[in-house]
Amino acid sequence: MKVSAKPAEDSQSENESDVLIPTAFRDVVGYHLRVAQEVSFQTFSAMLEKSDLKPGWYSILTILSEYDELTPSDLSRVCGRDRSTLTSTLKGLAIRGLIERRQNPNDQRSYSVSLTDEGRRMHTRLHAIAREHDRRLDAIVGKDKEVLIAILARIVGALGKG
Amino acid sequence: MKVSAKPAEDSQSENESDVLIPTAFRDVVGYHLRVAQEVSFQTFSAMLEKSDLKPGWYSILTILSEYDELTPSDLSRVCGRDRSTLTSTLKGLAIRGLIERRQNPNDQRSYSVSLTDEGRRMHTRLHAIAREHDRRLDAIVGKDKEVLIAILARIVGALGKG
DNA sequence: ATCAAATATTTGGACGTCAAACTATCTTGC
DNA sequence: GCAAGATAGTTTGACGTCCAAATATTTGAT
Numbered sequence: 001m002k003v004s005a006k007p008a009e010d011s012q013s014e015n016e017s018d019v020l021i022p023t024a025f026r027d028v029v030g031y032h033l034r035v036a037q038e039v040s041f042q043t044f045s046a047m048l049e050k051s052d053l054k055p056g057w058y059s060i061l062t063i064l065s066e067y068d069e070l071t072p073s074d075l076s077r078v079c080g081r082d083r084s085t086l087t088s089t090l091k092g093l094a095i096r097g098l099i100e101r102r103q104n105p106n107d108q109r110s111y112s113v114s115l116t117d118e119g120r121r122m123h124t125r126l127h128a129i130a131r132e133h134d135r136r137l138d139a140i141v142g143k144d145k146e147v148l149i150a151i152l153a154r155i156v157g158a159l160g161k162g
Numbered sequence: 163m164k165v166s167a168k169p170a171e172d173s174q175s176e177n178e179s180d181v182l183i184p185t186a187f188r189d190v191v192g193y194h195l196r197v198a199q200e201v202s203f204q205t206f207s208a209m210l211e212k213s214d215l216k217p218g219w220y221s222i223l224t225i226l227s228e229y230d231e232l233t234p235s236d237l238s239r240v241c242g243r244d245r246s247t248l249t250s251t252l253k254g255l256a257i258r259g260l261i262e263r264r265q266n267p268n269d270q271r272s273y274s275v276s277l278t279d280e281g282r283r284m285h286t287r288l289h290a291i292a293r294e295h296d297r298r299l300d301a302i303v304g305k306d307k308e309v310l311i312a313i314l315a316r317i318v319g320a321l322g323k324g
Numbered sequence: 325a326t327c328a329a330a331t332a333t334t335t336g337g338a339c340g341t342c343a344a345a346c347t348a349t350c351t352t353g354c
Numbered sequence: 355g356c357a358a359g360a361t362a363g364t365t366t367g368a369c370g371t372c373c374a375a376a377t378a379t380t381t382g383a384t
Contacts, residue, residue, distance in 0.1 A: 020240065022224060022225050022240065023228065024224050024228060024289075025221075027307075028292075029296065029300065029303055029307065029310065029311065030202045030203070030206065030295060030296065030299055032311050032314040032315060033198060033199045033202055033314060034199050034202075034203065035318050036195060036199075036315075036317045037196050037198075037199035038341090039318050039321045039322050040195055040196075040317060041192070041196065042341095042342090043321045044192065045342095055370095056369075056370065059184075062184060062186050062187070063184050065186075066184055066185060071332075072332080073331085073332060078184060079184075080200075081372090082371070083332080083333070083334090084334070084335080084373080084374095086333095087333075087335085088369090089370085106380095107332080107379075107380070109333070109378060109379045110331085110332055110333085127186075134192065137191040138191065140317050140320045140321070141317070144309065144313050145189075147309060147313075148194075148313050149189070149191065151303055151306050151309075151310050152194040152195060152197070154302055154303070155201065155299065156194075156197050156198050158302045159201045159205045159298070207372090216339080217340095218339075218340065234362080234363065235362065235363080243340085243341075243342090244342050244343075245364090246342075246343080246344095246364070247340065249364055250339085251339095269350070269361090269362080270362095271347095271348060271350075271361075272362055273363090
């Protein structure tokens, strides 16, 4: 403990003393955005802890359950990640039999991925947990939800295409 | 291109066609949180691109400029990262002469880090860029800034100590 | 018909994150 | 005193992310 510049720690310093925010960050949107995102993601991860599910699978499986059949490149566009990022995740999903790769007959460079039945089951399980997490966030955010999402979308829209 | 379930792409599909959100994520706070945070961070990174500065340095240098002298463990508490995360960053900062390590005379295991003059200069440069980014975010968020920060802080508070 | 340009995917390197294992050192209890 | 447990810091391994470079394949142009 004993952070030099910090005032003497009063009783039960363990309780929430860790939430001290550097004053330079107190009014910085980017900082709060990051911290909130991290805690949200880590909470979700923790909820998946005991299962054999990985947080990174969820978005892929969900998108696949909506689109039915996508190439890795399209998948990367939809989920907003670099193509190279997906390679290892797709490999893992394929190994576990959750997705199927199918060669594109018109283009030997390309293939498409789609959920297997097992993949659909897995997605259902993940989705249940994700919804639980959503409900938790919704409860915290409360009536401000629409405002929050609108602001976040505005940030993405304004910065997104850099 | 050609995302199967997507309507035919009209002219200049590059422009912003990528902003299609999977319907399953449309009302999910965690999703928007993540996307917004990512785009914010990447914008900041891009602003640092041409300099010899790393985004990861900024928070460390800033905290150090406030606290003057901290052990790695304290630093990890203040910035909310695992201790092991800091090891390599501190090494890099030390190599570049931006921080100084000083042995704790009372405990051979421990040392403290503090900014060198060069580190202070570097922090000033980084801070200027960070403030530019902040202003950009503030402009986007507008009058909702306080609400936004309040909501984000609420999320951190509620989920944080999980 | 061939060769250059565009496209699809993978690979490799850099960074950031955590958790768990490990070393060294300090503190405590007996 | 000394062994046991706590604490400081590092290392390692798994994951996730990006970008740039390499590979394969197709398309287009001459």
